[in-house]
Amino acid sequence: MLNFELKNPTKILFGKGQIARIAKELPKDAKILMLYGGGSIKKNGVYEQVVQALEGFQWQEFGGIPANPEYSVLLEALKVIKEEKITYLLAVGGGSVIDGVKFLSAAALYTGDSPWDILEKNMRTEEGAALPFATVLTLPATGSEMNSGSVISRAETGQKLSMGGPGLFPVFSILDPTVVASIPARQIANGVTDAFTHVLEQYVTYPVGAILQDRFAESVMQSLVEVAPKIMQNPADYEAAANFMWCCTMALNGLLSRGVPGDWAIHAIGHELTAQYHIDHARTLAIILPGHYTYNLEAKKEKLAQYGTRVWGITTGTIEEKAAAAIAKTEAFFNRLNIPTHLSEYTENYEGTAEKIAATFTERGWVALGEHRNLKPSDVEVIVKMRY
């Protein structure tokens, strides 16, 4: 087991009817800005519940934060925050809204020239260096509701950069699984795939004797495998929805990654497919994952075989055969969620994609992906080609 540090101060309020508790958790004298996305919260009753809970508080709203939260939109929200002397942010939405609010929380107290610095200079946001914020989660997937990371896009420059730091944990997050009932099947499938891949990125590396962490990671995956068909069939199944929601949060709240190496090459490559073809983030992961693991099977075979045995019940074959079978089981799992796993199923113009991504990585000087930081752009090119 590697040495590690763990601190996660976010308060989770989980279950039916918890949205009303916002009223008890927010400071009475706060000047609140509630932020949300495209307006689905006005159709599923969440908006109304939040408005009810905010009765008696000083608050206003800012809607329209898009998926892959866009810097230019966030700058408009930042203007409101400064002009109105907002003291507390309330994100009502999925990972994009929450990530956007994390940026705003840091940007509101940033004293430098341009808030873009926070992203471009990869500045760590320390405790107390950001406005306090809370979240009401409406789309289980990214885990942003209980971690301190955020990814922001900027259309103008084609950049997608991340930020984080101990000052960016939500003060509290409301996780009410009844919101899952109104999520379209496509989004649920994306959420399962996103969370499942988050776990694998922290798990399919090399063994370091972290017996408990391995078991915890397998627990999240076993649970997702069990609830995915139920929730796809009936998103109003509360038990399945609750487990789905809690799995997504636990998949990326920092617990699974402590004491073990991390990979994250699938995310790095996947981001480029979103940039080029606007493919949903989770779907890019499903495309890249089988290629990445097959290409790097020798380095990852112990963990792949263990995953195959414990999560998919693969008990026969050599370690390489078990590893290969585990990859096949993973791809089939994504396919059962109606997620195509080949690039050609998303676009006819896939030729040249691998070379283009490799070239982009070379330009940026990103030549060291994976848990061993040994994957070069030429390796990425081969991996992407495997997934046409």
Added chain:
Amino acid sequence: MLNFELKNPTKILFGKGQIARIAKELPKDAKILMLYGGGSIKKNGVYEQVVQALEGFQWQEFGGIPANPEYSVLLEALKVIKEEKITYLLAVGGGSVIDGVKFLSAAALYTGDSPWDILEKNMRTEEGAALPFATVLTLPATGSEMNSGSVISRAETGQKLSMGGPGLFPVFSILDPTVVASIPARQIANGVTDAFTHVLEQYVTYPVGAILQDRFAESVMQSLVEVAPKIMQNPADYEAAANFMWCCTMALNGLLSRGVPGDWAIHAIGHELTAQYHIDHARTLAIILPGHYTYNLEAKKEKLAQYGTRVWGITTGTIEEKAAAAIAKTEAFFNRLNIPTHLSEYTENYEGTAEKIAATFTERGWVALGEHRNLKPSDVEVIVKMRY
């Protein structure tokens, strides 16, 4: 899954060499009281490492906190804290020292007549209502290093009372697995048994569809089953020690209990055996557990069978047979740790114990143990008798 709330702000610093980091985590202007137990930290090098880390700080020490931290001893420490205007406590030890420091942390800021009120009136210690404190864990077992609970004994009145609240989480805890190398086998066996039973008290109840919580609980038990023989054979096995330590912390830091019912009858009954015969806490749990589960098999059989299948690989038989086999496997596990599981193996004067404990419970008005709060003193009497 039941509704739940979760917040755990303790910062964990885990691994080799982490004791030195105390210096970075403590406020420079703190007036520190370091507290410890019987002095084993002076033999295993921990005391020296802590003293080194405290160089340049204003600090003093208070040793001699006994197992089952005794109120009268803690009052002496409280006197020092008040006289010396201490602002920060540092617990260096196992669960008893840490529990004692939690009491002191609350008592130092308590403004009522007698600090015993905090325990007797079961007062909840809110955030900010206690002195900040940190811990250096030297004995994995109780999980006190990452939770906000404490149990204090008072010899004078024969009481053993608990306290807690959100103000009683350690600010940070240092978990260095190298300390395990010098722990006597008896204490390691106790630690494994204590942590294992903590998990079972939160798990062997009735199913509520908390799929992920069940898997997490099983993960801790599977890991303990795997590392226990290794750590018993060689406590200097770092990998085994690290997993043992992290399992003990995760067994009772609040994660496993969220969204599920809890039992805790084994602890309630076991405490009485400690009070009567001074049997080590963990060993009282090992004595009572098989009786409690056998007596309540009908109510607990689903979870017992699931535990048997997933942790012990029991795949044949009816649900009742699997449940019974799981109990037998658990007792055999404790026995393999050289922990006797019958009262007569600890004392010749066991006759009458069951009646005496039942009478004690009746006197106190404690007539509702277990997850259904339906176990009466007469049930407890039968359970204890089963374990002579």
